[in-house]
Amino acid sequence: MASVVNSWINGPNIQIGSAGGDVTIALERADYRLDWLSPMPRGTWVPRHQRTPGYLLDARRETVPYRPRPDVQQRLEEWLDDPDAPMSVLLVHGPGGLGKTRLANAFAGFAHQRGWGVARALDQRASTPAGMAGSAPGHVLVVVDYAERWHPDALVAMISALPTDFAGSTLRVLVLARSPSAWPQLTTQLDRVPTDLPEPMELGHLTSDPREREQAFRDAADAFRRALALPPGPTAPIDLADDAYGSALTLHMAALAAVCADRDEQPRPGLAELSGYLLSHERRFWPVDDYNRINAAVFVATLFGPVSDLETARELLERAHIATGAEANEAVVRHDRLYPSGNGPTTLEPLRPDLLGEDFVAAHLAADRHAAELLSNLLAQEQPALARQALVVLAATADRHEHVRPVLWGLLDEHRSLVVEAALPVFEVLIAHAPFETCWAVFGGLPEFHIAHLYSGLALAEHLVDALPATPPDWRRAYMLNHLSKRRADLLLVEPALAAARESTEVYEVLVEHDPRHLPDYAGSLSNLGGYLAQTGDDAGAVEPSRRAVEIFRELADIEPAHAINLAESLTNLSNRLCSDNNWTDAHEPAREAVELLRGLVEHDRRLLPRLAGACTNLGIQLAQAGDKPGALEAAREAIAIRSELVSAEPAVHMADYAKDCIVLAWGQALDNGAASASLPEAWRAAHTALHAYRVLAEVSEHAFAGQLLSALSTAADVLRAAAMSSDRGTVLATLDELLPDHHR
Numbered sequence: 001m002a003s004v005v006n007s008w009i010n011g012p013n014i015q016i017g018s019a020g021g022d023v024t025i026a027l028e029r030a031d032y033r034l035d036w037l038s039p040m041p042r043g044t045w046v047p048r049h050q051r052t053p054g055y056l057l058d059a060r061r062e063t064v065p066y067r068p069r070p071d072v073q074q075r076l077e078e079w080l081d082d083p084d085a086p087m088s089v090l091l092v093h094g095p096g097g098l099g100k101t102r103l104a105n106a107f108a109g110f111a112h113q114r115g116w117g118v119a120r121a122l123d124q125r126a127s128t129p130a131g132m133a134g135s136a137p138g139h140v141l142v143v144v145d146y147a148e149r150w151h152p153d154a155l156v157a158m159i160s161a162l163p164t165d166f167a168g169s170t171l172r173v174l175v176l177a178r179s180p181s182a183w184p185q186l187t188t189q190l191d192r193v194p195t196d197l198p199e200p201m202e203l204g205h206l207t208s209d210p211r212e213r214e215q216a217f218r219d220a221a222d223a224f225r226r227a228l229a230l231p232p233g234p235t236a237p238i239d240l241a242d243d244a245y246g247s248a249l250t251l252h253m254a255a256l257a258a259v260c261a262d263r264d265e266q267p268r269p270g271l272a273e274l275s276g277y278l279l280s281h282e283r284r285f286w287p288v289d290d291y292n293r294i295n296a297a298v299f300v301a302t303l304f305g306p307v308s309d310l311e312t313a314r315e316l317l318e319r320a321h322i323a324t325g326a327e328a329n330e331a332v333v334r335h336d337r338l339y340p341s342g343n344g345p346t347t348l349e350p351l352r353p354d355l356l357g358e359d360f361v362a363a364h365l366a367a368d369r370h371a372a373e374l375l376s377n378l379l380a381q382e383q384p385a386l387a388r389q390a391l392v393v394l395a396a397t398a399d400r401h402e403h404v405r406p407v408l409w410g411l412l413d414e415h416r417s418l419v420v421e422a423a424l425p426v427f428e429v430l431i432a433h434a435p436f437e438t439c440w441a442v443f444g445g446l447p448e449f450h451i452a453h454l455y456s457g458l459a460l461a462e463h464l465v466d467a468l469p470a471t472p473p474d475w476r477r478a479y480m481l482n483h484l485s486k487r488r489a490d491l492l493l494v495e496p497a498l499a500a501a502r503e504s505t506e507v508y509e510v511l512v513e514h515d516p517r518h519l520p521d522y523a524g525s526l527s528n529l530g531g532y533l534a535q536t537g538d539d540a541g542a543v544e545p546s547r548r549a550v551e552i553f554r555e556l557a558d559i560e561p562a563h564a565i566n567l568a569e570s571l572t573n574l575s576n577r578l579c580s581d582n583n584w585t586d587a588h589e590p591a592r593e594a595v596e597l598l599r600g601l602v603e604h605d606r607r608l609l610p611r612l613a614g615a616c617t618n619l620g621i622q623l624a625q626a627g628d629k630p631g632a633l634e635a636a637r638e639a640i641a642i643r644s645e646l647v648s649a650e651p652a653v654h655m656a657d658y659a660k661d662c663i664v665l666a667w668g669q670a671l672d673n674g675a676a677s678a679s680l681p682e683a684w685r686a687a688h689t690a691l692h693a694y695r696v697l698a699e700v701s702e703h704a705f706a707g708q709l710l711s712a713l714s715t716a717a718d719v720l721r722a723a724a725m726s727s728d729r730g731t732v733l734a735t736l737d738e739l740l741p742d743h744h745r
Helices: 004-009 052-058 069-079 100-113 154-164 182-188 212-226 250-265 271-283 288-304 309-320 325-338 352-368 371-381 386-398 401-416 424-433 436-446 452-469 475-492 494-512 518-536 538-560 562-581 582-603 606-626 629-649 649-671 677-700 702-725 729-739
Strands: 012-014 022-029 032-040 087-093 117-123 139-144 172-179
Touching: 004 729, 032 100, 032 154, 052 250, 052 271, 052 352, 069 087, 069 172, 087 100, 087 182, 100 117, 100 139, 100 172, 117 154, 117 271, 117 352, 139 154, 139 250, 154 172, 154 182, 154 452, 154 677, 182 452, 212 250, 250 271, 250 494, 288 309, 288 325, 288 352, 288 371, 288 386, 309 325, 352 371, 352 386, 371 386, 371 401, 386 401, 386 424, 401 424, 401 436, 424 436, 424 452, 424 562, 436 475, 452 475, 452 649, 475 494, 475 518, 494 518, 518 538, 518 562, 538 562, 562 582, 562 606, 582 606, 606 629, 606 649, 629 649, 649 677, 677 702, 702 729
Parallel strands: 087 172, 117 139, 139 172
Antiparallel strands: 012 032, 022 032, 032 117
8 A cells, every 4th residue: 555644745735626717517417527636736835814723723724744544544545445335425424623625635636646536415405606618537536515405415426326337446435524424324325226225424533643743733823824824933833632633623623722822922712712712813814894795795695605606696695685786786796805715616715614613603793793693694595505504504503603503493483395395404403402392383384295305304293202201191292102113114114103103092082081182192192103104004993093083073073163184084994994804895985984084174174285185095096906097097097186286396205105106007007917008107107206206305315215216117017018918018118218318318
C-alpha cells in the first residue's frame, strides 16, 4: 500500500470546476447531478476583504494543512481497492466539526492520483447551476456530502442508477452525514442494487493525545498567521484538556481566536465564548453603510443558500424584504464578494463552516425579534426543496441552542404542510427536545402513509407511546398504540404491529366501560387487530374482532350518520377476514355494502375517493376469487379510474394502491388461459403500470415492497403467457409491444 502521508498530504487539492470556472457535469438527471472534481492550485494568499473567520475556517478553503488519520485512511484505501466489490457504498458519520469534509477532500485527491474519476453528487431539488457534460473513466468515486439534506428519493435514485449510468466502471460512493440514523432506511432501499454495503465508519476526534493536540493547535495557528499576512511567530497553545477540543473545527476556532486576540492585544476567549468572539470578528468585514442588509442576507443565505443564479438570489432577498430591484442585485453582489462560491457558479453562499453558520442563525434569531416572522413567511413561499434544507439547518441549530427550539416548534405548528417536507434530522431533534404536545401535533400532520416518512413516522410514533404511562389507562396511549401498529405494519413488521394493536384494544376495552365516547376508536382498533391476526396466519381468530367492529360502527352510524364512513371501512375489513377464512359466500355481502355506502358518501365529500377506490379493489378481488370475472373487472376499472386521478396529484401517497389496483385488473383479464385476445392489451397495460410503480416503490423500501414487485412480475408473465397461448398470438404480442413506452423497451 502507498504511504499514507505521501499519497494524501502531498496530493492535489480536489475542488469543483476548472481554472476557468466552468463546471464539468458527469451526469444530470431531474433530481440529482454529478459534477466531476478536478485538481486546483493550492493558494496561500487570501484577499483582505475575505480574511473572515468563516472563510478561513471553511473546510473547502483548506487554510490549515490536512492532518492525517492513518487508521481511517487505511480503511478507506482498503475499501477503494477491494477487488471483490465492483460497487460499494460507505457511510462516514460524525457530529459537525469533526472533519468529514476535509477527510473526503483528502481521500478524493488520493483517489484522483490513483486514476479514479471523482464526482460530487448534488441534490437538484435544491438550486444548482448547469454546466458542461463529461465522460466517465473506468473507476468512479462519488462523494455525497450533507446526505441528511438530500431528499431520500433522490439519493436512492442516484445510487441505484450508477451501475447503469457508468456500466463497466468500478464504483465507490462515499456518503457523509452527521448521524447514522438514516443508514438502515438507505440500506433497505438499496437491497436491489448490486452493491456492497460495509458497516458505517464513525469518525472520531482528530486526536486525544495532549501533545498531538497541542501540535495541531500550533500548526493551525501558523496557517492562520500566514493567511492573515501576520509575521511568523509562535502562538502559545491554551489549555486543550477539554474533550471538545478533540473536534478539528473547535481546535481550529480556538487557534484562530488566539491569533486574532494576540494580534489585537485582547484576552483570548474561552471555549464557551469562541463562537461569539469569531462572529464578532466576522461582522467587522461587513460594510458599515450596508450592515443591516448584509446581516439579513447572511441569515437568509445560511438557511436557504446557495442558489443557482443572480435572479433567484434577488427574488429570495425581495421575498425576505431585504431589498428590491437594483438594490437587491447590489446586495447579492456585496454578499458574494464577502462569501464567494467554493462550489462553482452559485450565489448566496451560506456562512461556513456549518457550526459557525448555525451559531450565527441562533444569534440572529435572539437579536432580531422579527427574524422568526420573516422565516415563517419565507418557508410559506419557498420551493419544497429549499424549505426542506432550511428546516434541516434550523433543526441542527435548535439541537445546540435551546432558545431556537420554540421557533422550530412554532414553524412546524404554523405550517403543517412543512411536516411532509421535513427530513429525518428534524424528527430526531423533535424526539430529543420537543415537548410532548409538539410531537403529538407534528405526528397528527403526517399522512397515514407517505414513502418518505416510513421510518421517521415510526420513530415518532414509538417516542410518543414511550412518553405515555401504561397506567392508568389513557386514551392517548391507546390512540398512539393503534397508530404505531399501522406504522409497523407499513414496514411489514407484522408481529410488532399485532402486539401494539392488542395493547391498544385492551386499553380501549377498559376505557369504553366508563366512557362510550371511546367506542369509535375501540372499534377501529378491533378492526386493525383483525387485520394483523390475519397477516400472522390466524384467519379464524381474525373474524371475531372484525365482526365486532362492524356491529359497533353500525350502531354508531344509526345514531350519528358521520360514522357511516367507519362502517364502510369495517365492512371492507370484515369481508377480507371472511375471505381469508374461506367463507366466500358471506364475504360478498359486506363488500358490496361498503361500496354502496361509499358511493353515496363521495357525492358529498370527494376526499373519500381513496376509500371508495379501496372498497372497489377489495370487491374486485373477492369476485375474481369467486369466479365472477365480469363483476371483478367492473369493480377493478372503477378503482383504477379513481386512483389514476389521485396518483397524478399525490404520487407518494397513492402510488402503492394504484399499483395494487392495476394488478387486480391485469390478473382479472388474464384470469384463465382462454382469455380473449381483445382483453389482453388492457391487461398488459395494467401489468406494466403496476410493475413500473412497484419498481419505484421498492427503491424507497425494498423490505416493504419486494413482495408486491414479485407479484407484479408474476402478473406480467401471466399476461404474456396468455398472449402466447391465444390463437392469434403474433398479432396480440405485436400489439402488446406497441403499448410499451419507448424508454421501457
